[in-house]
Amino acid sequence: MHRGGVIRELKRRKLTEFQTKVLIATYSIPKGKTMTYKELAKKAGYPNAYRAVGSVMKMNPLAPTIPCHRVVKSDGTLGSYSAPGGTRKKAQLLKKERAKFG
């Protein structure tokens, strides 16, 4: 799905501007890379809303399209994962995308 389509979908879901921006920012994370909640919030235009970012990830209206698993904590830990499979799956997905590490 192209970027415009994603945005249109998000708007169609009647999401707030905040949610839309955060999700778009998440969608913009390159494959094989990760971003912290703080960085993501910053990118979305809400540098201090890193707490709310987590909530948006949890809503995740476009689960398969939005790579929410690429969002990790600043500590270096993965954080959590609401989608089926949980944090375990999140780790596997990241490992898979970073195939360079095996």
Place this chain on the structure above:
DNA sequence: TTCCTGACGCTCG
């Protein structure tokens, strides 16, 4: 409309 919660982050002890 008000209060509580949450996939976090930073500071203090």
Place this chain on the structure above:
DNA sequence: GCGAGCGCCAGGA
């Protein structure tokens, strides 16, 4: 270096 506590913003009941 580790553990506990407070603050952050937006959503939902």
